[in-house]
Amino acid sequence: MIRVAEAEALCLALVKPSGAAEAVSLAQAAGRTLARAAVAQRAQPPFRSAAMDGYALRDAELAVGAVFSVIGESAAGHGWRGEVGPGQAVRIFTGAPVPEGADHVVIQEDVTREGDRITIQPNLGNGPNIRAAGGDFEAGFALDAGRALSPADLALLAAMNVAQVEVAPRPRVALLATGDELVMPGENPGPDQIIASNTFALKAMVDQAGGEGVILPIAPDRRDALEAAMAEAAQADIAVTIGGASVGDYDLVGQVGEALGMQRAFYKIAMRPGKPLIAGTLSGKPYLGLPGNPVSAVVTAHLFLLPMVRRWLGQAAVGPARMTARLGAAVGPTGPRTHYMRARLEDGIVTPFERQDSALLSVLAGANVLLERPLGDGPREAGEAVPVLLL
């Protein structure tokens, strides 16, 4: 059995960034990964702009009781093209260009106006209420390749006047559930059957990570059928089987993989859940054989499959999001496997669930983190700092 970190490195070594690119419009770009840098076509703001509604004038002249004559108006989208001279002010609105000569916008609450004359009132605010040209970003500012685009990134790109971005294609990830006991949700299970469940979590995870999860028809525990199904899975960019990875008489995935010429990178990891994970290449494609227990499949997908998807997309940081939390309850020592305990993180305090059986989907669904307990770790007291992985 190899350790988790080694397994992660071996899994990542199976995947090369695709390097390909396709153009998509910003409205289609959420969650996609930049394949080429996107470069600002202009500065933002492109001109000195007013941050408040008021009057643009010369800061040096500003004093309580000072009087200015209003000589023009600058509105958003319609600037005023003159120069503000001594004793002069221009009526201005938020987002409008600040005219030449002015270096302060007095908010309108701080003046009284009679006709075209304004008088500065006591308790004047600080100002200058002007946003510098390029204060957000300059022309040429870039978002680098490998960046997964957040909603805020899309607004930033729009402001950069980038209408289309070059993104990495979404890797197709084949998800092949195996086992005679499985039927799809909505079907009529026989007396000894259950519903294929973890496939749906895996598809959602892959899709959210920027891939395209493709759920294949369930493969029965028969060599010929499994061989055909696994060969089909290997048509995708990343092939995943679920179940049949262990040592039972009907756990055929490893044997069938070998018959198909699978190059194995490793089998079995010192982790719990998820020990019987298989990794390698199948028909030259990155391949993972996830354990069938629903929680085991989801945990191993977080630790190994999603990093592979992110590597394929060309992202730099590919591992699961981690943070440190304080233990909400004492925990016992771990054994020879690193334990990923389903747990709840609230206000920085992490509390593992009592029941940790890797078949319990109701517990998994209530968890928002995995508490990582390294192998060979001693007992830990409530209040100690511990690592957690965000789900």
Ligand SMILES: Nc1nc2c(c(=O)[nH]1)N[C@H]1C(S)=C(S)[C@@H](COP(=O)(O)OP(=O)(O)OC[C@H]3O[C@@H](n4cnc5c(N)ncnc54)[C@H](O)[C@@H]3O)O[C@H]1N2
């Ligand atoms: N003698 C041993 N038995 C087992 C060992 C072992 O080391 N020695 N390892 C255990 C561990 S740990 C795990 S995890 C499981 C994994 O086994 P498999 O990958 O072969 O999975 P299956 O036997 O096919 O299924 C296990 C369990 O999960 C259910 N399952 C399978 N696929 C799905 C699916 N898509 N959706 C929902 N549920 C699924 C299946 O019905 C079984 O109940 O092996 C232990 N045994």
Ligand code: MOO
């Ligand atoms: O590792 Mo198994 O995944 O403990 O249930």
